[in-house]
Structures are given as C-alpha cells and as structure tokens.
Amino acid sequence: MSNRKTTGNTRExxxxxxxxxxxxxxxxxxxxxAQREQRLAYLLLGPPSLIVLALxxxxxxxxxxxxxxxxRLLDLRRFAWWQLEATLNNFITVFMHxxxxxxxxxxxxxxxxxxxxxxxxxxxxxxxxxxxxxxxGLIRSAFLIxxxxxxxxxAFAWRFILDPRGVLVAGLLGAGILEQPxxxxxxxPWAMISLIAFEGWRxxxxxxxxxxxxxxxxxxxxxxxxxxxxxxPLQKFFYVTLPQLKLVLATLLLLRFMWTFNKFDDVFLVTxxxxxxRVLTMKVYDFLIGEFNVGAGAAMALVLFTVLGLxxxxxxxxxxxxxxxx
Amino acid sequence: xxxxxxxxxxxxxxxxxxxLFFIFLVAFPFYWMLVASLKPLIVLxxxxxxxxxxx
Numbered sequence: 001m002s003n004r005k006t007t008g009n010t011r012e013x014x015x016x017x018x019x020x021x022x023x024x025x026x027x028x029x030x031x032x033x034a035q036r037e038q039r040l041a042y043l044l045l046g047p048p049s050l051i052v053l054a055l056x057x058x059x060x061x062x063x064x065x066x067x068x069x070x071x072r073l074l075d076l077r078r079f080a081w082w083q084l085e086a087t088l089n090n091f092i093t094v095f096m097h098x099x100x101x102x103x104x105x106x107x108x109x110x111x112x113x114x115x116x117x118x119x120x121x122x123x124x125x126x127x128x129x130x131x132x133x134x135x136x137g138l139i140r141s142a143f144l145i146x147x148x149x150x151x152x153x154x155a156f157a158w159r160f161i162l163d164p165r166g167v168l169v170a171g172l173l174g175a176g177i178l179e180q181p182x183x184x185x186x187x188x189p190w191a192m193i194s195l196i197a198f199e200g201w202r203x204x205x206x207x208x209x210x211x212x213x214x215x216x217x218x219x220x221x222x223x224x225x226x227x228x229x230x231x232x233p234l235q236k237f238f239y240v241t242l243p244q245l246k247l248v249l250a251t252l253l254l255l256r257f258m259w260t261f262n263k264f265d266d267v268f269l270v271t272x273x274x275x276x277x278r279v280l281t282m283k284v285y286d287f288l289i290g291e292f293n294v295g296a297g298a299a300m301a302l303v304l305f306t307v308l309g310l311x312x313x314x315x316x317x318x319x320x321x322x323x324x325x326x
Numbered sequence: 327x328x329x330x331x332x333x334x335x336x337x338x339x340x341x342x343x344x345x346l347f348f349i350f351l352v353a354f355p356f357y358w359m360l361v362a363s364l365k366p367l368i369v370l371x372x373x374x375x376x377x378x379x380x381x
Contacts, residue, residue, distance in 0.1 A: 128345050139345070142352055149356070157355045160362065160370075167358065170374040201351065232330045233337050 066298035067091070073292035090299035094287075099278065104307070107261065107279040109192065114199030115256040119249065121200050122207025127237075130215050140212070147205035154202065155269035159185065162194050191275035198270050199260065207252050214248040215241070250319060254312070261308050280304045 068086045094100060129140050146154065161168050162184040172178040184190045218241065226236045264281035271277040281304065288297035361377050362370055369376070 124344060125348050128341060128348060131341070139349065143348065145356065146352060153359065154355060157359045157362075161355060161358055165371055165374060167374045167377065174375060201355075232333045234333055 063298045063301055066295055067302045068299075069295055071294045071298075073288070073294055076294060087295075090293075090295040091303075093293070093296045094283075094299045094303060097283075099283065102276070103278050103280050103283050106192070106276055107281075110195060110199070110263075110267070110277070110279055111257060111260045113196045114203075114260050115253060117196055117200030118203040118256055119207050119252055121204035122209075122211050122252070123245075123249070125204060125208045126211040126215055130212065143208055144205045146202050151202075151265055152269060155198070155266065158194075158198050158201075158270060185271050186274045188275045191271045191277050195267060195271050195277050199263075199266065202266065203256065203260075207256065210248055210252055211245060214245055218244045254315060257315075258308065258312070261311075262304070280307075 067090055068088070070087050070089055125143055129136055129143070160166055163169070164181040164183045169178065169181050169184065173181065182190060184194045222240050222244070223236060226240050231239065262281060263279070264285065267273060267277055267279050267282060268285070273279070273282045280300065284297050284300045284304065287293045287300055358377070361379055364379060
C-alpha cells in the first residue's frame, strides 16, 4: 500500500517537473494574468492555424496562382514559379469554350433538382418512420444503406438497371408503357432525369437523418395544443411540424447544394457526362486530364468557386436574412 | 370531425404506400446486385426480368 503511494507520488513529481519547465518557458516575461492568457491563446491557436493554412489556404492560393499562368501538365515538374508571367489566357480559353454555358446550365439544373429531390425524399422518409410501428428500427437503419454503400458499387448497379437491356426498360416494355427500348443514360432528357433520380436516391438518407433527429426533438406539447385547438393532421403538419423543421431544412438545402454543385464522381460514374450531363466539375477534369492544361483547369475551378460563392451570397442575403427577420 | 377522420384515413393509406415505396426503392438495387452476382452476365442480358435467386 505504502509502496503504491510512493510510486504514485514519484510519478506525480516526475510529471510536475516538465510541466513547471513548460510553464516557465511559456510565461517568462509575462507578468500579468491577461498577458499569460493571451500567450496561451496564441499557442493553442497555432497548430489548427497551421493545419488550415496547409490544407485549405495553400491549395486555394496555389490554384489561384495557376489560374493566372500558362502551365501545362508537363511543365509542372521543372518550372520555377517566378519565371512565368501572369496571363488571362486561361480565362479566355475557359470563357470562349463552346461547352461552358451548356455545362453551367446542366450544373444548375442537376444541383437544384438533385438537392430538392433528396430533401423531399428525406422529409418523406422521416415522416414515414417517425410514428411507432413494428420493425421501425430496422427500416430506419435500412434507409441509411444507399448513403453508406460504396459509390462505385451503387453507380454500376444503377448503370445496369437503367441500361436499354436492363431490368427497368424491360419491365416498362413488358407493361406496355414503352413501345421500343430507350437509353436512359445517353439520351436527352432521360440522362439528366436518371442522374437526378440517382442523386435523390443516394443522398436522401443524409437529409432523412437530420430531419428525423429534429422531428424527435419537437416537444409533444405543441401537438397537444394544436389538438386542443381542433387542428387536423394536415394542419398540424403545416402549422407545427414544418415551421419547426424550417431551420434544419434551410441548413440541409445549403449543404447539399454546395456538395452537389461540386460533385464529380457520381456524374462521371453514372452518365460519364453524356447527353447534356456534362457539369462544370467535369470540365475541370477535361481541361486537366483531357488537354493537360493545368492553367485552364485551375481557371475553370476558380470560375466554379466564384459561381458557387455568388449563389451562396444571394442565399444568405435573401433566405437567411428573411428567416432572421421572422 | 369528419374532415379529421377522412384526413387520418388518407394519411394512413399514404403512410403504408409510402413506406412500401421507400423500402422497394432502397432495397431493389441491392437485391439486384445480389442476383447479378450469382448469375452469368449472358443470362442477365437474355432475360433481365428474371430476378429470382438461383445458384
């Protein structure tokens, strides 16, 4: 017992000495408490600031620099950054490209419809499994599977299902809805519709999870008060549930819009950018991998960033401003 | 009172139909993956509507 106590005391002492040294090192020449706290605050801010600088600020600045210089993929290894002159040629290449405006239109359509579909499906699914019934836990867990499944696996499954010789077209032909096979992945407007449907299917679980969590946090007393006032189930939904969900829906709309706007893998795997589904992120890929033009790829990424920034600014000014006033 | 009762009945039907729709929507691609993993590609291409599990 005494041995243990001695060991404990020794450990405390050995831990105490470096701690005192660190304390002296940090606070030397800082006599007041405010100065010491300030120094500690800077010290604690140091590591996260370095991480943000290395992982976010530096790549952004690097991309910005590349966008204003004539850099090809082959030049990257041997060029010296101070030797290249700044140019606007990359932006001219991007804006004069015949595919830019159709790509912007396709991006906006895909992003808006995909985000709204995922949000509506998430809301519907959350409302379905909010009430009590047998097997509710199992169904709630099952609804999350599309989101956690590997994107390559589900994208290829969808490609085979939507193929002209796939199960969906065969089913529609068998039911007499279609007279001849159609290619849902490389025919306008079906390719975009298929892509939006895939987006809704793949990402509704994310919205579902957040909406369900908020639904469960609504105090039952609100519904009891509505029932006392004689509200019908639909009135309860529109006057109690929806106002309570407003903030989470606005947040999800914002997040999903940003993420869908920057989506590349889903589009690349499902439609490969054919039949009007070539979105802006695919243009970045085309410039970089197809044409080995790093500068134009960076300029395209900067355009993407600016468009998204403008849309988010408008969203914050209009939607969030109105929500704050209310 | 009548309106509330009819709304409740409609919502109950919608709840059941919606639940079945979502379960089908979520489960079908994964069931198809399971079936496709157990059949040769040629069999799938010849008869895409044959979705029974057979080893």
